[in-house]
Amino acid sequence: xxxxxxxxxxxxxxxxxxxxxxxxxxxxxxxxxxxxxxxxxxxxxxxxxxxxxxxxxxxxxxxxxxxxxxxxxxxxxxxxxxxxxxxxxxxxxxxxxxxxxxxxxxxxxxxxxxxxxxxxxxxxxxxxxxxxxxxxxxxxxxxxxxxxxxxxxxxxxxxxxxxxxxxxxxxxxxxxxxxxxxxxxxxxxxxxxxxxxxxxxxxxxxxxxxxxxxxxxxxxxxxxxxxxxxxxxxxxxxxxxxxxxxxxxxxxxxxxxxxxxxxxxxxxxxxxxxxxxxxxxxxxxxxxxxxxxxxxxxxxxxxxxxxxxxxxxxxxxxxxxxxxxxxxxxxxxxxxxxxxxxxxxxxxxxxxxxxxxxxxxxxxxxxxxxxxxxxxxxxxxxxxxxxxxxxxxxxxxxxxxxxxxxxxxxxxxxxxxxxxxxxxxxxxxxxxxxxxxxxxxxxxxxxxxxxx
Numbered sequence: 001x002x003x004x005x006x007x008x009x010x011x012x013x014x015x016x017x018x019x020x021x022x023x024x025x026x027x028x029x030x031x032x033x034x035x036x037x038x039x040x041x042x043x044x045x046x047x048x049x050x051x052x053x054x055x056x057x058x059x060x061x062x063x064x065x066x067x068x069x070x071x072x073x074x075x076x077x078x079x080x081x082x083x084x085x086x087x088x089x090x091x092x093x094x095x096x097x098x099x100x101x102x103x104x105x106x107x108x109x110x111x112x113x114x115x116x117x118x119x120x121x122x123x124x125x126x127x128x129x130x131x132x133x134x135x136x137x138x139x140x141x142x143x144x145x146x147x148x149x150x151x152x153x154x155x156x157x158x159x160x161x162x163x164x165x166x167x168x169x170x171x172x173x174x175x176x177x178x179x180x181x182x183x184x185x186x187x188x189x190x191x192x193x194x195x196x197x198x199x200x201x202x203x204x205x206x207x208x209x210x211x212x213x214x215x216x217x218x219x220x221x222x223x224x225x226x227x228x229x230x231x232x233x234x235x236x237x238x239x240x241x242x243x244x245x246x247x248x249x250x251x252x253x254x255x256x257x258x259x260x261x262x263x264x265x266x267x268x269x270x271x272x273x274x275x276x277x278x279x280x281x282x283x284x285x286x287x288x289x290x291x292x293x294x295x296x297x298x299x300x301x302x303x304x305x306x307x308x309x310x311x312x313x314x315x316x317x318x319x320x321x322x323x324x325x326x327x328x329x330x331x332x333x334x335x336x337x338x339x340x341x342x343x344x345x346x347x348x349x350x351x352x353x354x355x356x357x358x359x360x361x362x363x364x365x366x367x368x369x370x371x372x373x374x375x376x377x378x379x380x381x382x383x384x385x386x387x388x389x390x391x392x393x394x395x396x397x398x399x400x401x402x403x404x405x406x407x408x409x410x411x412x413x414x415x416x417x418x419x420x421x422x423x424x425x426x427x428x429x430x431x432x433x434x435x436x437x438x439x440x441x442x443x444x445x446x447x448x449x450x451x452x
Contacts, residue, residue, distance in 0.1 A: 003139075004132040005313045006418065010107055010116035017115050019067040026071025026103065032131065034099045038395035042100070048152060052097060054082040054160070055105035056189040056247045059214030060115045064105045068117065072103075073152035075144040076267055082160035084212075086189045086248035088345035089164040093126035095342065096163060096431055106189065109224050111243035112215045120383070124342040125321075126314050142262040152391035165197045168348055171340040173277070174359035177202035180238040181354055184229040185210040186222025190248035194347045198242075201351060206236060218245065223252045223346075230258035238363045240357065242350040249313075250333035251346035251355060255364040261295065263333040264295040266353055268371040270335070271327055272302050273356050279326060279339070280304065286319050286328030288312070293411045293428045298371035311415070312342050373411065375432035377439040379425045384450035386416035386423050398445040401440050404425070410435070412442065 003009055011017045026355065034049050051072050055061035061084075069079045077100075082093060087104045094102035101121055107114040119127055119135070127135075157372065181203045185191040191210035198205045208228065209221035217243075221228060222405040223243040233241040233254050253261040267285060274280040284305045287295060299306045307325070309315040313334040319337055320328045329335035334344035341348055357364055389395060395414070402412050410429035417424060425443045429435035 002133075003136045007108065008116050008118035010110065010114065012113055013064065013115040013358070015059075017064065017117070019063055022067035022117060023071040024062045024139050025135070026068040027075050027143045028135045028141075029101065029103070030072055030075035030077050031138045031141070031143055031243050032119065032135045034051045034075070034144065046125040048076055048078050048150075049100045050078045050080065050097075052080045052090060052093050052099045052102040052157060052160075053105070054085045054102070056107075056217065057084050057191070057212035057214060058107070058112050058115060058217050058246070060113075061105045063137075064115055064117070068103050068105065069154050073154050075152065076150050077152045079152060079154040080157040081154060082157040084189055085164065085193065086342055086345070086347060087118060087159055088249055088343050088348065089160070089193065091343045092164055092167055092341065093124070093157070093160055094120050094122070095124040096167070104247070106247040108247045108249065109218055109222065112217050112219065126317060126343060128318075136435060161193050165193055165200070165338070168197050168351060169200055171348065172201060172351055172355050174355045175202040176351070176354050176358050179237070179240065179354055179358055180206070182206045182208065182229060182233050182236060182238045182241040183210070184208050184221055184223075184241065184243040185248075186218050186244050186246050187212040188218065188222065188244060188248060189214045190244045190247035190347055194244060194248065194350070196417075197347060197351065198354075201355075203354060206232070206238060208232060222246065223250045226254060226260055228253060230254045230260070231438050232334040234258045240354060242354070244346040247331075248283050248346040249344040251335060251349035251353070253350070253364060254288055255368065257365065259365065261364060261368050262373075263329055263331045263335060265368045265371050265373065266333070266335055266349060267327065267329050268295055268298050269336070269356060269367045270352060271299060271304055272370055273360075274327060275302065275304060281324055281326040284323070284325050286323075286325050288316060289413055289415075290426065291331055292376060293374045294372045298349065302370070302392045317343065374428040374430065375435045376426065376428045377432070377435040379439050379443040380417075380422050381425060381443050382420075382422045382445045383452050384421070384423055384446060385452055386421060386450070388450050389414055389416050389423050389446065392449050394449045395446055398442055402442060406438070410438070412438070414442070414446070421452075
């Protein structure tokens, strides 16, 4: 099985992800990313490569960052340790500091025992599959082992968080004065910078989930557990709730009534606002195939084209970069605003969402009404031959029949899992009962036709 998944290397810390693996991966990264025109030019000028390293607050990040930093410094790379900051902050700092690459130690929304390593190339962009494959291959090859004064140095990046906060504030189209925001920081990497930045932008801020102790990250809080945030918003009479995940590359929201506003709705709000201000490139939004049908209909009604990609923010980014598009993202809350970020940024997204409330003098519910969410049912059909799904005549005939019955009032999507032996059956329809009925009907066909 490949070491890299859809978002870096991830697994149980000290299980799959050991200090030895982190060190070796860092050494291989120095070999592969130390090549290329810019890197060679620096070396010809007698300059060493540099990398920014950061982590989220989970306890295993301490030894894993130490291992990554050791591997890089032992390979002749100067390391700037930015400490605990969000993943998008790391990506920003790689570009802002003109570093050769960056390494983020985080398992995002996963529970505390897990951890992960994400690598960003020059400019703070995620690596393409081909480069990740080269790094994985280099882990078994000769390492860079400079001696004497050629080894790298490890220094603290003392103003990392301040640089990021100033960048966020400078991106805003409007201040947040007068809006009461409840922030759920998931006891994660945004626990310091998100409340600080929302305060500096003028919001009245109530903070929860901002006391990380190394083991409570994502534990009943954050973007995967919105019930406590919704309760707090209603109880406090706040205007909006903003939730991050552990490394703050996601943002989900709740309105004043405690109703969840997901990534699709957030993109719809931002897309319409950016179009009105002339900031939406080619009046185009990039979303994945899992985005709700309601998003497509809302964008069509507002003269905005939706481009679809595979599931995963890296594929959204690839399409955005290829076309120069300004906005894209996922239903899960990964929202990418390419004018200001090279990856999904939950703090940036939250700030801009609340800024639209302030600019338009509307509630979040009023803004979110631009889109009607179609009921969506997802069934995972296990223990089937997922590779036959696209070619099986019986399965495809069943899909075609459901699509005909739904017409333009719904949508069907069958996807094989990239990591498990299962097929995901997703159906959207005008009402929840129909969505459930159609999804179960297709799941039964998949189970019967593709059983192992």
